[in-house]
Amino acid sequence: MYSPLRNTVWPTALALLLSTAIFQRATATVGVLDIDDLLHTKDQQTFSSDDSDSPWSHDPHCTVSTSLSTLGRKYCVYTSNFTGPTGISIITTPRIAAAAAPLLDDNPLDNFLTPAQAEALYFNAPPYKVVDVPEKGGKGVVATRKIRKFETFMVDQASVVVDMSLERAVSREENWSLLRVAVERLRKPGVVRELSAKHADGREEEEDEGEEELLGRLEEDVMMTNAFGSQIAETKFRALYPLVSRINHACHPNAFVLFSRAGISMAVKAYRDIEPGEEISISYVTLGQPYPRRHDALKRWGFTCTCALCSLPTQEKTASDVRRSLIAQAETKIIEFWQAGKPTEAIDLTHEAIEIIKDEGLEHLLTDEYALLAKLYLLIGEREKAEHYGRMSFDLLADMGFLGHDVDRQRVELDIENFLEMVGDGMREVRGTYVQEAEDEEV
Numbered sequence: 001m002y003s004p005l006r007n008t009v010w011p012t013a014l015a016l017l018l019s020t021a022i023f024q025r026a027t028a029t030v031g032v033l034d035i036d037d038l039l040h041t042k043d044q045q046t047f048s049s050d051d052s053d054s055p056w057s058h059d060p061h062c063t064v065s066t067s068l069s070t071l072g073r074k075y076c077v078y079t080s081n082f083t084g085p086t087g088i089s090i091i092t093t094p095r096i097a098a099a100a101a102p103l104l105d106d107n108p109l110d111n112f113l114t115p116a117q118a119e120a121l122y123f124n125a126p127p128y129k130v131v132d133v134p135e136k137g138g139k140g141v142v143a144t145r146k147i148r149k150f151e152t153f154m155v156d157q158a159s160v161v162v163d164m165s166l167e168r169a170v171s172r173e174e175n176w177s178l179l180r181v182a183v184e185r186l187r188k189p190g191v192v193r194e195l196s197a198k199h200a201d202g203r204e205e206e207e208d209e210g211e212e213e214l215l216g217r218l219e220e221d222v223m224m225t226n227a228f229g230s231q232i233a234e235t236k237f238r239a240l241y242p243l244v245s246r247i248n249h250a251c252h253p254n255a256f257v258l259f260s261r262a263g264i265s266m267a268v269k270a271y272r273d274i275e276p277g278e279e280i281s282i283s284y285v286t287l288g289q290p291y292p293r294r295h296d297a298l299k300r301w302g303f304t305c306t307c308a309l310c311s312l313p314t315q316e317k318t319a320s321d322v323r324r325s326l327i328a329q330a331e332t333k334i335i336e337f338w339q340a341g342k343p344t345e346a347i348d349l350t351h352e353a354i355e356i357i358k359d360e361g362l363e364h365l366l367t368d369e370y371a372l373l374a375k376l377y378l379l380i381g382e383r384e385k386a387e388h389y390g391r392m393s394f395d396l397l398a399d400m401g402f403l404g405h406d407v408d409r410q411r412v413e414l415d416i417e418n419f420l421e422m423v424g425d426g427m428r429e430v431r432g433t434y435v436q437e438a439e440d441e442e443v
C-alpha cells in the first residue's frame with residue numbers, strides 16, 4: 001500500500017503550539033533512579049573530546065543529583081560548539097545525551113526548505129529584521145517585504161537545551177553553574193546573553209552577588225523567559241532558539257512555529273499574509289485557549305497578556321472564551337455521542353465545531369477536525385465524504401508544513417485508511433469503540 005507520509009518530516013513536538021487533544025500524548029516523566037546512568041561510568045570517556053568520533057567539542061561538565069527522586073543521577077553539560085549558528089549545549093544525563101547526539105545534525109535548511117527556497121531565503125536579505133519595540137520593553141521582529149500565507153520565512157537551531165527533569169534534580173546554584181557553562185562554551189555566547197531583559201536594560205544587579213553567580217542567573221533568566229518546550233530523543237526539554245525568541249507574542253498571531261522531527265531546529269511560517277513593516281508575532285502558549293488559561297500560561301514567560309485579544313472588553317472576551325471552551329469540549333462530546341451509538345449527532349457537532357473554529361480564526365485546528373470528520377464518515381460507510389474531508393485535512397497539513405517541505409501533493413493519491421491511521425492517534429477511542437461494537441454484533 002502506498003503511504004503518502006513515509007519519509008516526510010513529521011514534527012514530534014507539534015503538541016506544544018499547534019494542537020488540540022488529538023495530537024497530545026502525555027509522556028509522564030517519573031523520577032526513578034536510573035541504574036544505567038550509575039553503572040555506565042565509561043560514558044565520560046565515550047564522549048570526551050579525546051575520542052575523535054565524539055560529537056562534542058568539550059569534556060562533559062557534570063553534577064550529581066542529590067534530590068530524593070533523582071538521587072545519584074548524573075547531569076552534564078554537553079557542547080558541540082560547531083553545530084548550527086551558535087553551537088549547541090545540552091544539559092541532560094549521559095544516556096540521553098548519547099541518544100540525542102546523532103540528532104544534532106539537524107540542519108533546519110534541509111528540514112524545512114527545498115534547496116531553491118533556502119537559496120532564495122539566504123542569498124537575498126532575509127524577509128525580516130530585528131528592531132527595537134520600546135512599547136513592548138525590548139526587541140521585536142518586523143517583515144521587510146510581503147510574506148505570503150504559509151511561507152517558511154525563518155529557520156533557527158537551538159543553542160541551549162535543558163532536560164526538564166533537571167529542574168527538580170539540582171539546587172538553584174548548581175542549575176546556575178550548569179547553565180553558565182552551557183552558554184560560555186557556545187561559539188557565540190553573546191547571542192544568548194543578549195536575550196536577557198536585564199542585559200538589555202543595563203540594569204544593575206544587587207551588589208553582594210559575585211560575578212559568576214550573576215552570569216548563571218542571567219542565563220537562567222534567559223531560559224525562563226525565552227525557551228520553548230521541545231521533545232528530543234523522547235525526552236522533554238526546554239530549548240532556546242535565539243532568533244525565534246526575538247519574535248513577540250500575540251493571541252492572534254500572524255505566524256507560527258514548527259519543530260523538526262529531531263526537535264532541535266525550528267521554522268517560522270506565516271499564518272496569513274504579512275505586509276512589509278508589520279510586526280511578526282507567534283503565540284507563546286497553545287493557540288485557542290480561553291483568557292484565564294492563556295493569562296496563566298503567559299505569566300510563566302514573564303509577562304501579562306495585553307495583546308488585542310486579552311484586552312478586549314469583558315463582554316467580547318467572554319464571548320470569545322465561550323467559543324474557545326466549546327471548541328475544547330467538542331471533541332469529548334463527539335466521542336461521547338459516538339460511543340453512545342449516535343453517529344449523526346457526532347458528525348453534526350464536528351461540523352459545528354468547524355464553524356466555531358473558523359469564527360475564532362484558529363484555522364490550524366481544522367486539520368484535526370477534518371480528519372475526525374473523515375474518520376466518522378468512513379466508519380458509517382460514507383466513503384466519498386470521508387475522502388473529501390481526508391483530503392482537506394491532508395492539504396491543510398501540507399500547507400502548514402507538517403508533512404515536510406518536499407511532499408509532492410499532486411502525486412499523492414490519498415489512501416484514506418492509511419492517512420487516518422497516521423494522524424489518528426487521539427482518535428483511537430472512536431475506532432476502538434466502533435470495532436468493538438461491530439464485533440459484538442457479529443457474535
Ligand SMILES: *[C@@H]1O[C@H](CO)[C@@H](O)[C@H](O)[C@H]1NC(C)=O
Binds near residue numbers: 162170172
Ligand atoms: C533551573 O533553570 C531552569 C531554566 O533552564 C529554570 O526553569 C528552573 O526553574 C531552574 N531550577 C532551579 C531549581 O532553580
Ligand SMILES: *[C@@H]1O[C@H](CO)[C@@H](O)[C@H](O)[C@H]1NC(C)=O
Binds near residue numbers: 057058081082186187
Ligand atoms: C570549540 O571548542 C574547542 C575545544 O574546546 C576549541 O578549541 C575551539 O576554539 C572552539 N571553537 C569555537 C569557534 O569556539
